[in-house]
Amino acid sequence: MAEPHPNEFSVPVPFRAHLQGKIEPGQTLFTHGNIPDGATRFEVNFLSGSPTIDPHVGDVVLHISVRFDEGKIVFNTMKQGEWGKEERVSNPWKAGQPFDLRVRAHSDKYEILADQKEIHEYNFRLPLESINYLEINGNVTLTGVHWGGRYFDLPYETGFPGGALRAGQRIYLNGVPQGKRFNVDLLGQNGDILFHFNPRFDEKHVVRNSSIGGTWGQEEREGPFPFVKEKAFDLVIINEPYSIQLYANKQHLGTFAHRTSNPEYDYVGLRVAGDVELTGLDFSH
Numbered sequence: 343m344a345e346p347h348p349n350e351f352s353v354p355v356p357f358r359a360h361l362q363g364k365i366e367p368g369q370t371l372f373t374h375g376n377i378p379d380g381a382t383r384f385e386v387n388f389l390s391g392s393p394t395i396d397p398h399v400g401d402v403v404l405h406i407s408v409r410f411d412e413g414k415i416v417f418n419t420m421k422q423g424e425w426g427k428e429e430r431v432s433n434p435w436k437a438g439q440p441f442d443l444r445v446r447a448h449s450d451k452y453e454i455l456a457d458q459k460e461i462h463e464y465n466f467r468l469p470l471e472s473i474n475y476l477e478i479n480g481n482v483t484l485t486g487v488h489w490g491g492r493y494f495d496l497p498y499e500t501g502f503p504g505g506a507l508r509a510g511q512r513i514y515l516n517g518v519p520q521g522k523r524f525n526v527d528l529l530g531q532n533g534d535i536l537f538h539f540n541p542r543f544d545e546k547h548v549v550r551n552s553s554i555g556g557t558w559g560q561e562e563r564e565g566p567f568p569f570v571k572e573k574a575f576d577l578v579i580i581n582e583p584y585s586i587q588l589y590a591n592k593q594h595l596g597t598f599a600h601r602t603s604n605p606e607y608d609y610v611g612l613r614v615a616g617d618v619e620l621t622g623l624d625f626s627h
Contacts, residue, residue, distance in 0.1 A: 353487055356479035358393045364471050367449045368493035370516070370621060371476070374442040375484040381437040382411045384480030386445070390472040397423040403468045404452060406445070410437050419467040431462050444574065446491070446621065458574035458591070491516060491622035497615035503625055507609040513579040514624040519543065519571050521617025526577070529611035536602045536609055537586055539579070541569045552601045565596040574621070581605060
């Protein structure tokens with residue numbers, strides 16, 4: 343199983359945080375953990391002017407109430423002490439199971455995902471920039487909370503911090519497949535594609551290859567196909583001494599033996615292209 347995201351940390355519940363900066367469109371709150379047996383409710387609150395819900399102080403910009411006693415997830419906003427009209431969807435989680443809840447901010451709405459699948463869109467009732475506190479409480483344990491992501495235009499290409507993807511370093515990539523194929527490429531100095539990662543929905547294979555000196559090598563196709571159209575995924579790519587290690591949604595996906603002579607220094611850039619929405623990208627040791 344892949345290691346957790348470098349910006350992720352386990353936290354006690356109730357969890358309250360004063361946000362250090364404004365939330366920008368494109369950013370996502372990642373929360374996951376476990377729901378204990380017998381749980382009735384837990385909630386996630388995006389707050390303005392108060393670290394807790396207080397009808398006399400501040401506003402609740404977005405209230406997400408996960409209710410096992412009703413089998414629903416309820417969304418609402420409290421403005422000047424008054425709650426608005428509830429929006430309700432079915433609760434996909436069960437007590438005694440793990441959960442993954444993501445909230446992605448856009449310019450006019452929030453996109454809410456349960457276990458990496460969109461379950462609701464909630465239009466802004468108060469400005470995004472007014473949020474300055476996050477609160478999570480109720481019948482839940484948290485194994486990870488972090489903010490990440492932004493908007494990316496594809497194809498997207500970038501160099502690695504420090505000039506190369508060094509031994510032991512990791513790429514954390516979040517996205518949503520949109521069509522038939524997409525690719526994640528590790529690039530060499532001269533434009534060679536030293537590692538080509540290419541999920542193909544039309545073939546139900548993840549193809550791995552390299553193109554060196556303009557010539558493609560032998561394709562590698564073995565292994566599972568963990569990607570689902572319109573369902574978010576987490577991909578981790580690790581540069582290890584003899585190979586690239588691949589994890590998708592925290593499960594080992596495969597390996598790719600290095601086809602370059604000096605993998606400590608030869609991977610200098612990253613490119614993401616194709617039918618995918620790139621929602622997050624981070625690098626770490």
